[in-house]
Amino acid sequence: MxxxxxxxxxxxxxxxxxxxxxxxxxxxxxxxxxxxxxxxxxDSKLAPIDFGNACRTCSKPEFSQCDDCAAWNEDPFWSCREFTNRALYEYNPFLKEVIARFKYRGDAALAEAFSERIARAVHPGSIVTSIPLNDEGHYERGFNQATLLAGRLKPVPLLERSLSSGKQSKRSREERIAAAEEQFRILPGAVGKTIVIVDDIYTTGATIRSAARLLYENGAKSVMGVTLARA
Structure with a gap:
């Protein structure tokens, strides 16, 4: 040997x-x-995002600033507040299948492949939270995939769903933004904190920015996101 x-x-x-x-x-x-x-x-089938060749705000590959982020910057609320999202991988066909098996076919163990990578993307000293599921979604899956991805960081529950907004993957950008509004309620603990929100996929930013906005409105010092993928 x-x-x-x-x-x-x-x-x-x-x-x-x-x-x-x-x-x-x-x-x-x-x-x-x-x-x-x-x-x-x-592992070689994953496509890590080259941050030097990606949108500086949301990590979309091959853009210095993507159209989604340019649109967000026209919103008066975001024009004077900082928000960045660091996505680790491109949402290629392999990762799409991995996430589908993880989220919809109950293979929760797949979170172990990424939880350490997520943890390394978070600045020490940040308060980590995750995008919550509504009760129906949690019952169907038996777990919250975002919470599992953030598991090594011991995420703090700062948000909860206020209503069932349906599957965002089936919506247009405008529909995602409209559905994201007022879908969260705030829990205590945001005031004066630097907060990182963990989620699985960043598409238009509607969901994670809705959560970030609520945290800012309730006293957070700064808010950023870390996601597994950028679609």
Whole structure:
């Protein structure tokens, strides 16, 4: 047996189920989970966003400023407040299938493939919260995917859904924005805090900005988002 095999830890890919060897490191020795959880072949199908070649506000690839963010900046509320969203990956066909299995087919363990990556995107000292589901959505899935993605950061519940607005994925940009208005209620804890909102997908920004606006209106010092994907 080779030395490198002795210094490796066997893992199972959370996507394809194949075994692979995760090289031992000080992080693993100290009990910290590695960034793996996908084998090398599956991990290579993800498309990390190059932040030097993406919208500086929302991380949309290949834009210095995308049309969505230009439209948001015309809103008087956002013209004088800072909001950025850091998305980790492009919403390519592989990640779309991963998220579908995670959200709609109940494979909650897939959050382990990304929770450490989400955690590394958050500035230390921030208060982390997640986009909540309504009661119906939570009952259907049995978990909140955004909360699982933020799990390593021990997210604080600062928001709750005030109504069922239906699936945003079926709506146009204008419909998303209209449906997002007044869909959240605030819980105590935002005043004077730097807050990071975690969610799975940023599309037009309607949902996460609706949440951010409510946090700002209730005394948050600054608000930003971190999402797994930018559609």
């Amino acid at each position: 080779k030395v490198r095999d002795l210094l490796a830890e066997t893992e199972h890919c959370l996507w394809c189920g194949e075994t692979y060897s995760e090289p031992m490191s000080w992080a693993a020795f100290l009990g910290e989970s590695p960034l793996g959880r996908f084998c090398e072949r599956c």
